[in-house]
Amino acid sequence: MTETWTAAFRSAPVSPYEPTPLVYPSRGFDDQTLRQVVRVRGGGDRLRVRLSNLYGKEPLTIARTRCALHTTGSAIAPGTDALVTFGGATEVNVNAGHEAISDPVDLATTTEVDLVISTYHATPCEPATYHPFALQTGYLATGDVTSHPEIPHPEQVEPRFHLTGIDVQTPPGRRVVAAFGDSLTDGVGTTPGANLRYTDHLARRVVAADLSLINLGIAGNRLLTNVFGESGTARFDRDVLAAPGVTHLIVQLGLNDICLPAMQGAPPLSADELIDGYIAIAERARHHGLTTVIATITPFSGAEAISPGFDNPENEELRQRINQWIRTSGEFNAVADLDQALCDPATPAALAPAYDSGDHIHPNDAGAQAVAAAIADALPA
Structure with a gap:
């Protein structure tokens, strides 16, 4: 039976240049790893990640993306860490006004599970397309620590940045x-x-x-x-x-x-x-x-x-x-x-x-x- 992609998580994007001040403004990143936790619903054998530059004014470059299952805080479940690629490449460039969808990742999910997405921003980027009220703490650290089991002494962030969706591969229906x-x-x-x-x-x-x-x-x-x-x-x-x-x-x-x-x-x-x-x-x-x-x-x-x-x-x-x-x-x-x-x-x-x-x-x-x-x-x- 041919499997199909199904939306398992979404975060509706908001412009960092909103004319009305928001409680949690957006920000940019430079030589930093951003680790974000999301709840995924609807199990599947594989998944794909969506990263958005919908409201950006310049191209966005993300040097590395990894995903894993979540345990607590900034920690990932041992043995679940996987590299995320885009068109076979580790680095992804997302033009202003566009979204990047990853290649399939062989990481199985269950009906309800927390997933960690870690992105490394090697070069400066402008304020991110984001979601102000994530109601789920994210973690920020200097350098590329995307594959670390846990981020030591991270800065905690309240919004969700760039990450707009997770799809899972499921049977039709x-x-x-x-x-x-x-x-x-x-x-x-x-x-x-x-x-x-x-x-x-x-x-x-x-x-x-x-x-x-x-x-x-x-x-x-x-x-x-x-x-x-x-x-x-x-x-x-x-x-x-x-x-x-x-x-x-x-x-x-x-x-x-x-x-x-x-x-x-x-x-x-x-x-x-x-x-x-x-x-x-x-x-x-x-x-x-x-x-x-x-x-x-x-x-x-x-x-x-x-x-x-x-x-x-x-x-x-x-x-x-x-x-x-x-x-x-x-x-x-x-x-x-x-x-x-x-x-x-x-x-x-x-x-x-x-x-x-x-x-x-x-x-x-x-x-x-x-x-x-x-x-x-x-x-x-």
């Missing part, structure tokens, strides 16, 4: 759920390094149905506006449709379109504009045969004290209008009512205290688990 969203999908509010995002919980729930899951969340992302990454409508084809094996889609976007404009002194969007954006994604997904779930927009009452301009009566009215459309439009195959799953019954415009990470916007670990349960119940087979 592997099905993949693409979780497409903002900071809630990205996992902001959950415990870093613990794999307790809603997508982590959901991946473990759907594995019995022979589904795996990739996380395409970007903190701060919007449906319609290119702020904190390209908009959902702009990046949909690149991030979702181009990922091999995707059969199911979860759309969780819109809260930032409602609330961030007032924080930044911009005019608010209308309900019709947002609805048109959702319909555009639904139509693209239908055209490509994806089974779709859309999530209602979650409560944010109380966020004003921490994020001025985020929470006001106009924003809440718009949230209610959009949620009513989501529940009744029929544009998507199913609705996951995260509003109902997370709200405080005594104050429905607010997150339930047991699910609030503390900023009145993002669910905590328990809230992420509740989100996963609501989506799992809605997700068609």
